Amino acid sequence: MTLPRLASVLSKKSRLLERQEEAAARSRAAHDRVREAEAVRDAAAKAGQAALLSVRDAERRLVASEEKVSHLQAQESQITTSRAATAYQEEMDLLQAERARIEAEAFAGLDAESAARAARDHAEEAVGELVRAAHAADLDRGVIDEEIRPILEELEAARLAAESDLSPVVLSAVKAMTRSGRLDIVAGIVGGACEACGSGVPPGKIQRVRAGQENQRCESCGRFLESKE
Numbered sequence: 001m002t003l004p005r006l007a008s009v010l011s012k013k014s015r016l017l018e019r020q021e022e023a024a025a026r027s028r029a030a031h032d033r034v035r036e037a038e039a040v041r042d043a044a045a046k047a048g049q050a051a052l053l054s055v056r057d058a059e060r061r062l063v064a065s066e067e068k069v070s071h072l073q074a075q076e077s078q079i080t081t082s083r084a085a086t087a088y089q090e091e092m093d094l095l096q097a098e099r100a101r102i103e104a105e106a107f108a109g110l111d112a113e114s115a116a117r118a119a120r121d122h123a124e125e126a127v128g129e130l131v132r133a134a135h136a137a138d139l140d141r142g143v144i145d146e147e148i149r150p151i152l153e154e155l156e157a158a159r160l161a162a163e164s165d166l167s168p169v170v171l172s173a174v175k176a177m178t179r180s181g182r183l184d185i186v187a188g189i190v191g192g193a194c195e196a197c198g199s200g201v202p203p204g205k206i207q208r209v210r211a212g213q214e215n216q217r218c219e220s221c222g223r224f225l226e227s228k229e
């Protein structure tokens, strides 16, 4: 019978296409993970650069602050009154406090920079691993494509051959079913009922199926009926 042969060709073909699509999906997912890891790495690199800029800025301000301190110290010998001495000390305290603040900023910046560098190195390592995984997924996909292509070609030829044996009416019904993605186009008759949906098949129809007529469909689910006896 042509229809069961066609049904088996169609379901084999669909399983192969599924396998091919799964391999393609694994490859796409692996490349997505590479891109995500690259984004994490780039963000860490950017954070490291920003931290470095803030360290450089603090260092410049530290130099300026130290210049102010030595400028003030140069005036110390000219102090004659206790009022001037108090004013000198107050200003010196302020400058020292400012310098301590900037130093703390610089150290915090250095800490941030080294943390960002460690994060970037870690992310870089992850990128490397994921790139290798993506490469493996691509290879796997290529192998599966290679393996499946000739079988698909054979199945396609078998499909065309089977379809050319069908009457135009049956063929157009089959096309309508498979167009909507349906592949289980055939059902047996068991105990007077459609094997797929369990609905009863009239005796006249059972006889026509037994006589080899292919255009006999289950009135409930629409599958083509085949005799199992």
Ligand SMILES: [Zn+2]
Binding pocket: 187, 194, 195, 196, 197, 198, 199, 218, 219, 220, 221, 222, 223
């Ligand atoms: Zn049915």
